[in-house]
Amino acid sequence: MATNAKSRKAARYAVPVAVAGVAAATVAMVPAFANAGSPDLPKVTAQQLIEKVAASDVEQFSGSAKISTDLGLPSFAGGLLGAAGGGGGGVAGGSADPQEKLARLASGSHTLRVAADGPDRQKVTFVDGKDEYSLIHNGADVWGYDSKANEVWHEKDAEAGKAAGKDHKKTADRLGASPQELAQEVLKAAGPTTDISVGDNAQVAGRDAYQLVLKPKQSGSTVGSVKIAVDAKNGVPLRVQLLAAEGGKPIVDAGFTKVDFARPAADTFAFTPPKGAKVTEGKAGGPEGGPGHGKDFKGLEAFPGLGAITGGMDGKGGKDGNGDMKVLGEGWGTIARIDTGAGRSLKELENDKNTPKEAKQFLNSLGDKVSGGFGEGRIFKTRLVNALITDDGKVYVGAVTKDALVQAATANK
Structure with missing residues (x-):
């Protein structure tokens, strides 16, 4: 079984x-x-x-x-x-x-x-x-x-x-x-x-x-x-x-x-x-x-970032076993939710007076701010794989739309 x-x-x-x-x-x-x-x-x-x-x-x-x-x-x-x-x-x-x-x-x-x-x-x-x-x-x-x-x-x-x-x-x-x-x-x-x-x-x-x-x-x-x-x-x-x-x-x-x-x-x-x-x-x-x-x-790991994400699909959250990974949905609508265990959120970095201005500008250029029942976060988009990084340190990633990520984050916060 x-x-x-x-x-x-x-x-x-x-x-x-x-x-x-x-x-x-x-x-x-x-x-x-x-x-x-x-x-x-x-x-x-x-x-x-x-x-x-x-x-x-x-x-x-x-x-x-x-x-x-x-x-x-x-x-x-x-x-x-x-x-x-x-x-x-x-x-x-x-x-x-x-x-x-x-x-x-x-x-x-x-x-x-x-x-x-x-x-x-x-x-x-x-x-x-x-x-x-x-x-x-x-x-x-x-x-x-x-x-x-x-x-x-x-x-x-x-x-x-x-x-x-x-x-x-x-x-x-x-x-x-x-x-x-x-x-x-x-x-x-x-x-x-x-x-x-x-x-x-x-x-x-x-x-x-x-x-x-x-x-x-x-x-x-x-x-x-x-x-x-x-x-x-x-x-x-x-x-x-x-x-x-x-x-x-x-x-x-x-x-x-x-x-x-x-x-x-x-x-x-x-x-x-x-x-x-x-x-x-x-x-x-x-x-x-x-x-x-x-x-x-291997082809998948040759693409920077994807190997680190999909390599954690054994539930250990990445090759070092840090964090928690959960697979949501199935088929083409599959989303991986990764709890990074990060000590600081993107929002905290943005609001920290010690964060360099250039770093804040870089963060702002990376993705759109979104909010929902999960709280707040940023959407990082490509034409294939999209990711939602929430302010509480979770990452939702998959070959799905922005709306699908927001819905998944709200339902699985």
Whole structure:
């Protein structure tokens, strides 16, 4: 009974966590798209299409990719994302450290080249004009190379030899989520709170595709729908779009622009540090508490802040076990309530004469003041995840609207 209860509890927040994973970073191996019409394909049901994705065993591909993310963050957030991800020369791996690069996927548009040959060899290259950054997994070695700075980050995976070929998911986690894993996580999360249908057919990267459409049945979610374009022949997800309930351009738009399912040449994954390059050795498995290294290179934690919040969903309130965390609601309307145990509220900081003027201005710029049966607080908004921080030290966060957070805070004060 305890196991079943735990499974039900996990299912209550599975959809928002999966969607947050889509937004955050996930898509280091997922690319952007080109839609060129609606091909004539045999009719399929949503269940048949889900089964087609689940049955896909494609492990070799190469191609071009693009990902665009618009979370509606403030203009200064780009720098904060890089810093929170470990950006700049101050991190252990310098400019070649993967943390910063994947954190940057949380905003803006990025062009990628991708390749994979089974669970032991993958490569993704971020293309920025003449400058490139490559993240390469080849057997027991993981390399990061920044061509502009001529810096190299290297890590040996102590488990690679004994686990080779046996743990595809752990390996794929290195480079974020593959298109297959990204879609399958969303599909697994779909339940009674989700309407699943087959949308208009599409062409993505020159290949005919069905479109699986997931929509929240509940009101109050910031998510309008998730659209997954599935290769009509081999079941590989070719494109993922996360659309906002408020309309406008997609929150995340990621898909192949060019793809070839032939096995890439072996030398695609070969890497030798260039002459004169600065090489930094990482710890096997990654530094403690440092998401984005080795086997801990997971999409969700790569998005600054979300890992800390969702990491506490075991009820311990975060990795240090401080505070109290409770899951409210279910499905797309799930909200996490976290009692931070903070000694001082935002209101106290604002009213404290010792708080610098600049700090008060910064607090005022972060979010809108709100009030309700719970008291007073501030709403911190993005197009996907919103948070209400109350003056008594509680945080309500989820892929839900401002009104939904206020209602939850009032009902669960």
